[in-house]
Amino acid sequence: MPNPLRVIVADDHPVILFGAEHALLKFPGLQIVGRARQSTELIKMLQNDACDVLVTDLAMPGGQYGDGLPLIGYLRRNFPNLPIVVLTMLENAALLQRLRELGVISVVNKSDDLSHIGLAVQHVSRNLEYMSPSVKVALDALRMNSGGKSDEVMLSRRELEVVRLFVSGMTIKEISEQLNRSIKTISTQKNTAMRKLGIDRDSELFQYAQSNGLLNLSSHSSGEKGDVPQ
Incomplete structure:
Protein backbone atom coordinates (compact mmCIF):
# COMPACT_ATOMS: atom_id res chain seq x y z
CA MET A 1 0.00 0.00 0.00
CA PRO A 2 1.53 3.39 -1.00
CA ASN A 3 2.48 5.87 1.68
CA PRO A 4 -0.10 8.65 2.27
CA LEU A 5 0.56 12.14 0.93
CA ARG A 6 1.57 14.32 3.88
CA VAL A 7 -0.20 17.69 3.74
CA ILE A 8 0.28 20.89 5.75
CA VAL A 9 -2.66 23.31 5.73
CA ALA A 10 -2.24 27.02 6.50
CA ASP A 11 -5.06 29.56 6.89
CA ASP A 12 -5.69 32.32 9.42
CA HIS A 13 -9.46 31.72 9.48
CA PRO A 14 -10.44 28.79 11.76
CA VAL A 15 -13.61 28.05 9.76
CA ILE A 16 -11.69 27.80 6.46
CA LEU A 17 -8.96 25.76 8.13
CA PHE A 18 -11.54 23.32 9.48
CA GLY A 19 -13.35 23.18 6.14
CA ALA A 20 -10.14 22.50 4.22
CA GLU A 21 -9.15 19.73 6.60
CA HIS A 22 -12.63 18.18 6.41
CA ALA A 23 -12.52 18.27 2.60
CA LEU A 24 -9.05 16.72 2.48
CA LEU A 25 -9.95 13.87 4.82
CA LYS A 26 -12.59 12.72 2.32
CA PHE A 27 -9.79 11.78 -0.07
CA PRO A 28 -8.07 8.46 0.66
CA GLY A 29 -4.31 8.59 0.72
CA LEU A 30 -4.07 12.11 2.17
CA GLN A 31 -2.76 12.74 5.68
CA ILE A 32 -2.78 16.15 7.41
CA VAL A 33 0.50 16.45 9.29
CA GLY A 34 0.38 20.12 10.27
CA ARG A 35 -1.79 23.20 10.67
CA ALA A 36 -0.60 26.80 10.66
CA ARG A 37 -2.36 30.14 11.24
CA GLN A 38 0.37 32.47 9.94
CA SER A 39 3.73 32.37 8.16
CA THR A 40 5.94 32.05 11.26
CA GLU A 41 4.22 28.80 12.24
CA LEU A 42 4.18 27.61 8.64
CA ILE A 43 7.89 28.06 7.95
CA LYS A 44 8.81 26.41 11.28
CA MET A 45 6.71 23.37 10.33
CA LEU A 46 8.23 23.12 6.88
CA GLN A 47 11.73 23.31 8.35
CA ASN A 48 11.06 20.56 10.90
CA ASP A 49 8.36 18.27 9.50
CA ALA A 50 8.23 16.15 6.37
CA CYS A 51 5.61 17.44 3.95
CA ASP A 52 4.62 16.36 0.43
CA VAL A 53 2.14 19.14 -0.42
CA LEU A 54 1.40 22.54 1.11
CA VAL A 55 -2.10 24.03 1.04
CA THR A 56 -1.88 27.70 2.02
CA ASP A 57 -4.10 30.76 2.16
CA LEU A 58 -2.80 33.73 0.15
CA ALA A 59 -3.93 36.48 2.55
CA MET A 60 -2.59 35.42 5.94
CA PRO A 61 -1.17 38.47 7.77
CA GLY A 62 0.66 38.61 11.06
CA GLY A 63 3.61 36.30 10.55
CA GLN A 64 7.33 36.96 10.36
CA TYR A 65 7.50 36.04 6.67
CA GLY A 66 4.55 38.13 5.52
CA ASP A 67 1.83 36.82 3.26
CA GLY A 68 0.60 37.16 -0.32
CA LEU A 69 3.12 37.08 -3.15
CA PRO A 70 6.11 37.86 -0.89
CA LEU A 71 5.40 34.71 1.13
CA ILE A 72 4.88 32.61 -2.00
CA GLY A 73 8.16 33.95 -3.38
CA TYR A 74 9.93 33.01 -0.14
CA LEU A 75 8.46 29.50 -0.26
CA ARG A 76 9.49 29.02 -3.89
CA ARG A 77 13.06 30.11 -3.15
CA ASN A 78 13.53 28.12 0.06
CA PHE A 79 11.40 25.05 -0.69
CA PRO A 80 11.67 24.85 -4.49
CA ASN A 81 10.53 21.23 -4.74
CA LEU A 82 7.47 21.62 -2.52
CA PRO A 83 4.17 21.49 -4.46
CA ILE A 84 1.89 24.35 -3.39
CA VAL A 85 -1.87 24.73 -3.58
CA VAL A 86 -2.88 28.36 -3.00
CA LEU A 87 -6.27 29.23 -1.48
CA THR A 88 -7.69 32.68 -2.17
CA MET A 89 -10.89 34.73 -2.38
CA LEU A 90 -9.37 37.05 -4.99
CA GLU A 91 -10.29 36.68 -8.64
CA ASN A 92 -8.01 39.36 -10.08
CA ALA A 93 -6.57 37.82 -13.23
CA ALA A 94 -3.26 39.71 -13.04
CA LEU A 95 -2.65 38.39 -9.52
CA LEU A 96 -3.53 34.84 -10.56
CA GLN A 97 -1.17 35.13 -13.51
CA ARG A 98 1.60 36.36 -11.20
CA LEU A 99 1.15 33.26 -9.04
CA ARG A 100 1.67 31.09 -12.11
CA GLU A 101 4.81 33.04 -12.97
CA LEU A 102 6.13 32.25 -9.48
CA GLY A 103 5.70 28.55 -10.21
CA VAL A 104 2.35 27.92 -8.52
CA LYS A 110 -12.59 29.59 -1.62
CA SER A 111 -15.94 30.35 -3.24
CA ASP A 112 -15.71 27.07 -5.17
CA ASP A 113 -16.61 23.74 -3.60
CA LEU A 114 -13.92 22.79 -1.08
CA SER A 115 -13.62 19.35 -2.68
CA HIS A 116 -11.40 21.07 -5.24
CA ILE A 117 -8.69 21.31 -2.55
CA GLY A 118 -8.32 17.53 -2.44
CA LEU A 119 -8.32 17.30 -6.23
CA ALA A 120 -5.69 20.02 -6.37
CA VAL A 121 -3.46 18.17 -3.88
CA GLN A 122 -3.70 14.99 -5.92
CA HIS A 123 -2.77 16.83 -9.11
CA VAL A 124 0.19 18.87 -7.82
CA SER A 125 1.65 15.78 -6.14
CA ARG A 126 2.07 14.45 -9.69
CA ASN A 127 3.29 17.85 -10.97
CA LEU A 128 -0.01 18.46 -12.80
CA GLU A 129 -1.73 21.84 -12.96
CA TYR A 130 -5.09 22.26 -11.27
CA MET A 131 -7.19 25.43 -11.20
CA SER A 132 -10.64 25.48 -9.61
CA PRO A 133 -13.57 26.63 -11.81
CA SER A 134 -13.59 30.32 -10.76
CA VAL A 135 -9.84 30.56 -11.28
CA LYS A 136 -10.11 29.00 -14.75
CA VAL A 137 -12.75 31.55 -15.74
CA ALA A 138 -10.56 34.47 -14.63
CA LEU A 139 -7.44 33.14 -16.39
CA ASP A 140 -9.36 32.36 -19.57
CA ALA A 141 -10.72 35.92 -19.58
CA LEU A 142 -7.17 37.26 -19.19
CA ARG A 143 -5.95 35.18 -22.14
CA MET A 144 -8.86 36.35 -24.30
CA ASN A 145 -8.34 40.01 -23.41
CA SER A 146 -4.60 39.80 -24.11
CA GLY A 147 -4.95 37.91 -27.38
CA GLY A 148 -3.53 34.74 -25.88
CA LYS A 149 -0.48 36.47 -24.41
CA SER A 150 0.35 36.12 -20.73
CA ASP A 151 2.85 38.94 -20.21
CA GLU A 152 3.33 40.13 -16.64
CA VAL A 153 1.47 43.29 -15.69
CA MET A 154 4.04 46.06 -15.44
CA LEU A 155 3.46 49.14 -13.32
CA SER A 156 5.84 52.03 -13.74
CA ARG A 157 7.84 53.09 -10.71
CA ARG A 158 5.65 56.19 -10.30
CA GLU A 159 2.42 54.23 -10.61
CA LEU A 160 3.63 51.74 -8.02
CA GLU A 161 4.61 54.62 -5.70
CA VAL A 162 1.16 56.21 -6.02
CA VAL A 163 -0.61 52.89 -5.37
CA ARG A 164 1.54 52.19 -2.30
CA LEU A 165 0.83 55.63 -0.81
CA PHE A 166 -2.90 55.43 -1.62
CA VAL A 167 -3.39 52.05 0.07
CA SER A 168 -1.40 53.32 3.07
CA GLY A 169 -4.31 55.71 3.72
CA MET A 170 -3.25 58.93 1.99
CA THR A 171 -5.66 60.91 -0.16
CA ILE A 172 -4.92 61.92 -3.75
CA LYS A 173 -4.35 65.51 -2.55
CA GLU A 174 -1.91 64.39 0.18
CA ILE A 175 -0.01 62.22 -2.30
CA SER A 176 0.25 65.12 -4.75
CA GLU A 177 1.68 67.34 -2.03
CA GLN A 178 4.19 64.72 -0.86
CA LEU A 179 5.40 63.86 -4.35
CA ASN A 180 5.17 67.43 -5.64
CA ARG A 181 2.95 66.44 -8.57
CA SER A 182 -0.42 67.83 -9.59
CA ILE A 183 -3.62 66.22 -8.34
CA LYS A 184 -4.54 65.47 -11.95
CA THR A 185 -1.24 63.65 -12.52
CA ILE A 186 -1.61 61.55 -9.36
CA SER A 187 -5.21 60.67 -10.22
CA THR A 188 -4.18 59.68 -13.75
CA GLN A 189 -1.33 57.48 -12.49
CA LYS A 190 -3.65 55.75 -10.01
CA ASN A 191 -6.32 55.15 -12.66
CA THR A 192 -3.74 53.88 -15.14
CA ALA A 193 -2.39 51.41 -12.59
CA MET A 194 -5.90 50.14 -11.85
CA LEU A 215 1.01 47.51 2.27
CA ASN A 216 4.32 46.59 3.93
CA LEU A 217 6.64 47.37 1.05
CA SER A 218 8.78 49.83 2.98
CA SER A 219 9.55 47.24 5.66
CA HIS A 220 10.38 44.38 3.28
CA SER A 221 13.93 43.92 2.16
CA SER A 222 14.19 43.52 -1.60
CA GLY A 223 16.37 40.45 -1.21
CA GLU A 224 13.91 38.61 1.00
CA LYS A 225 10.36 39.58 0.07
CA GLY A 226 10.53 41.70 -3.03
CA ASP A 227 8.55 39.49 -5.39
CA VAL A 228 6.31 42.31 -6.53
CA PRO A 229 5.71 43.39 -10.14
CA GLN A 230 7.39 46.76 -10.70
Missing part, protein backbone atom coordinates in the same frame (compact mmCIF):
# COMPACT_ATOMS: atom_id res chain seq x y z
CA ILE A 105 0.44 25.48 -10.71
CA SER A 106 -2.62 25.09 -8.49
CA VAL A 107 -4.98 27.76 -7.20
CA VAL A 108 -8.36 27.11 -5.54
CA ASN A 109 -10.89 29.87 -5.01
CA ARG A 195 -6.65 49.74 -15.55
CA LYS A 196 -3.43 47.76 -16.09
CA LEU A 197 -4.35 45.48 -13.19
CA GLY A 198 -7.92 44.99 -14.39
CA ILE A 199 -9.27 46.57 -11.19
CA ASP A 200 -12.41 48.75 -11.08
CA ARG A 201 -12.88 49.55 -7.37
CA ASP A 202 -10.63 50.92 -4.65
CA SER A 203 -11.54 47.94 -2.44
CA GLU A 204 -10.05 45.60 -5.05
CA LEU A 205 -6.92 47.76 -5.16
CA PHE A 206 -6.51 47.32 -1.39
CA GLN A 207 -6.90 43.54 -1.79
CA TYR A 208 -4.37 43.48 -4.60
CA ALA A 209 -1.92 45.59 -2.60
CA GLN A 210 -2.18 43.32 0.44
CA SER A 211 -1.59 40.16 -1.57
CA ASN A 212 1.39 41.73 -3.36
CA GLY A 213 3.00 42.99 -0.17
CA LEU A 214 2.54 46.65 -1.11
